[in-house]
Amino acid sequence: MSEEPKAKRISERARELEETASFAQIDLLQNSPFMRACRREPTPYTPIWLMRQAGRYMPEYRLLRERVPFLELCKSPELAAEVTVNAAERLGVDAAIIFADLLLIVEPMGFRLEYAKGDGPIIHNPVRSAQDVEGLREMEDAAPLDYVLQAIRLTRRALPQDLPLIGFAGAPFTLASYLIEGGGSRNFMRTKTFMYSDEGLWNELLSRLARSLARFLSAQIEAGAQAIQIFDSWVGTLSPDDYRKFVLPHTKSLIESISPRAPVIYFGTGTAGLLELMRETGGDVIGVDWRIQLDHAWQRIGERAIMGNLDPVTLFADLPIIRDRARSILDRADNRPGHIFNLGHGILPQTPVENVVALVEMVHEMSQRRETRSMT
Numbered sequence: 001m002s003e004e005p006k007a008k009r010i011s012e013r014a015r016e017l018e019e020t021a022s023f024a025q026i027d028l029l030q031n032s033p034f035m036r037a038c039r040r041e042p043t044p045y046t047p048i049w050l051m052r053q054a055g056r057y058m059p060e061y062r063l064l065r066e067r068v069p070f071l072e073l074c075k076s077p078e079l080a081a082e083v084t085v086n087a088a089e090r091l092g093v094d095a096a097i098i099f100a101d102l103l104l105i106v107e108p109m110g111f112r113l114e115y116a117k118g119d120g121p122i123i124h125n126p127v128r129s130a131q132d133v134e135g136l137r138e139m140e141d142a143a144p145l146d147y148v149l150q151a152i153r154l155t156r157r158a159l160p161q162d163l164p165l166i167g168f169a170g171a172p173f174t175l176a177s178y179l180i181e182g183g184g185s186r187n188f189m190r191t192k193t194f195m196y197s198d199e200g201l202w203n204e205l206l207s208r209l210a211r212s213l214a215r216f217l218s219a220q221i222e223a224g225a226q227a228i229q230i231f232d233s234w235v236g237t238l239s240p241d242d243y244r245k246f247v248l249p250h251t252k253s254l255i256e257s258i259s260p261r262a263p264v265i266y267f268g269t270g271t272a273g274l275l276e277l278m279r280e281t282g283g284d285v286i287g288v289d290w291r292i293q294l295d296h297a298w299q300r301i302g303e304r305a306i307m308g309n310l311d312p313v314t315l316f317a318d319l320p321i322i323r324d325r326a327r328s329i330l331d332r333a334d335n336r337p338g339h340i341f342n343l344g345h346g347i348l349p350q351t352p353v354e355n356v357v358a359l360v361e362m363v364h365e366m367s368q369r370r371e372t373r374s375m376t
């Protein structure tokens with residue numbers, strides 16, 4: 001008998017084993033409390049992660065930033081992966097979020113981006129005219145942002161096998177606001193004036209952004225992200241009618257175009273007047289800030305999961321106060337499957353790390369559900 005069939009059998013077996021191993025990992029990830037909550041399935045306790053969980057409030061991060069500028073850090077996959085994994089492990093959270101930034105995508109689209117010390121991001125050539133919109137380069141594939149994809153691949157390998165990784169991008173509106181204002185804004189005067197004065201141009205700008213973002217987010221899922229968050233941080237500045245007319249169609253088409261599918265968290269602040277409309281985008285999980293009570297928000301969101309909603313400033317209070325506020329959010333969620341605990345916005349840079357660690361422990365402990373403890 002020749003050796004060939006035996007050799008073939010062995011290599012087939014190895015491949016099968018490899019497949020079983022990766023299926024086993026997919027199972028571990030998909031059955032994690034975070035992923036179950038995204039699908040509104042029961043969990044043994046309420047999963048928690050924190051927006052901006054890797055950042056300046058952590059001494060290790062500040063130390064690293066002394067030698068590496070922010071943009072360079074984002075563009076170094078090994079360092080970005082290290083920051084992501086360290087933060088998730090130090091905090092004991094139920095999901096990691098890839099270390100990157102909302103505005104990275106604007107560079108390959110033709111914008112000069114700078115993170116000036118203390119001033120936040122600046123875009124040196126903002127969108128101010130029809131020519132600027134025409135000149136904006138749609139991102140045909142995610143190749144220019146391969147460093148983010150590489151960071152995702154490295155992070156996925158380094159994370160515990162049952163800890164999901166969240167990829168992210170900005171929403172078309174929030175990104176457009178940075179492009180038009182040239183940076184952060186209080187009143188979004190230029191953005192709204194643009195929107196009201198030339199609807200056609202506005203739609204052109206948001207469509208190009210939405211298509212570029214869909215390619216980027218799809219590539220993040222392919223690279224190993226289990227879920228995606230779309231940050232529409234400043235959308236709460238809009239009236240419901242303006243949201244419906246100028247933003248909803250673009251956010252909806254973005255979410256519809258993401259492929260392969262993974263749960264999408266759609267987050268914004270100041271959105272109490274917009275929740276029913278945000279649900280219409282098709283997001284699986286709606287992220288809310290602290291300006292609305294969780295149960296009221298959930299009622300309006302309906303059959304979707306919800307993420308939130310502790311005021312980030314609570315983390316400066318004494319532990320009994322933090323505990324009390326976290327408890328009241330859990331009470332309002334009332335064990336209904338589909339709650340992911342989070343802050344209502346990102347952790348502030350001055351936040352005491354030990355309070356963040358304590359919050360994660362408190363939420364885990366206070367939300368233990370005896371009847372479902374056998375699950376995971």
Ligand SMILES: Cc1c2[nH]c(c1CCC(=O)O)Cc1[nH]c(c(CCC(=O)O)c1C)Cc1[nH]c(c(CCC(=O)O)c1C)Cc1[nH]c(c(C)c1CCC(=O)O)C2
Nearest residue numbers: 051052053054055070098099100101102120121231233346
């Ligand atoms: C609006 C926005 C941006 N970036 C982001 C948003 C949406 C979230 C939100 O609403 O807060 C998203 C973001 N930015 C960063 C992450 C990393 C992942 C995480 O841990 O959550 C995420 C998810 C790192 C970052 N992005 C930035 C830092 C600080 C940079 C530094 O190290 O000095 C970090 C850790 C810089 C940044 N990047 C941006 C701003 C306005 C700033 C300056 C403000 C600030 O410094 O906090 C744009």
